[in-house]
Amino acid sequence: MTERKVSLWSRDGLYIDAALRDSGALVIEGQHLRGGGEYEYALTVAADQVPVVVAALGGDADADVLDLLHANAEPIVRRGEKGWLESIGVTVGFWSHGNWADLFDE
Template sequence: MAQRTDRQREFRRGYAGPVPADPEPFPAGPVPCVRARFVRQSCGGSYFAEALVDFLPGTGLSLTVEEDCGGPAAYARALFDGVAAELAGHPRLAPACEVRVAALRVHPVDSGERAFRLAGHMGVRTVLGLREPVPARKVDLRAWQGLYVTARLDDDGTLRIEGQDLTGPEYEYALTVAAADVPAVRAALGAAPASDLLHLLRRHSPEVVRRGERTWLRSLGIEPGFWSRHGD
């Protein structure tokens, strides 16, 4: 009987089944902008933790925390510990992953290291398709120097981009992308199925807004619905 490798022994922690001879790499490719979230309210105590995480191919398992992520470094480390613990329970996987924490959302009372460890578990499960991702519903693409642009997803999958330009006479506009065309937007942004589309759109917002949202969508072969209004 062949001896197990150190990596296989690590996989066996918390797992009673056989260890596969050729574990699959995790992740199989870049999975950016995953929303790792754990929220629970009860009489015995409440938890709140939410993070925007990139799961990127790497060597072993490593943590990178972006500057100004919005929360204590200890919370990012706790999230990483949760990721590692969840992966240890999946012996068919060989972690080769850089866990990049882009942003943290923190509640002043209900957030803590335990909540973020549990959010790390949820992030891995989202990537593996073991639970439904929790999508953002609305994000700011720009809110600076008189130009305000937001993007949101309706329940039916329609993408809406709305803007207000106050740099001169007031100008408002709205773009509508049908749900059938949203996969083309996702593909252009390199979004994996588990990625949060709106957060990824926000990450690319400087390029999209600079080019013009309507022009950018047309370059993808999408003709969006368009409405506009000039102020008096």
């Protein structure tokens, strides 16, 4: 099985993709470019918690989590993907690189 990826956001210097790994884990990767700064992050949802994401987005057991995330990207991104995932009870693995504050230094 090949990893499938969808774009959730691509504007205002923020680029966010979601991918489903061969293991069944969901990974949301973001890159924020602004004012010469760069911040990257990845959120990982274990395969056994992906059904929680699907249910929170109104999908049934056969629904495609990437299609559901794409259809609901605007409110999820505006809230913050990590905060949204945690609000539905999902434990999120988190990785980041760069300094968020550098994006806002003038």
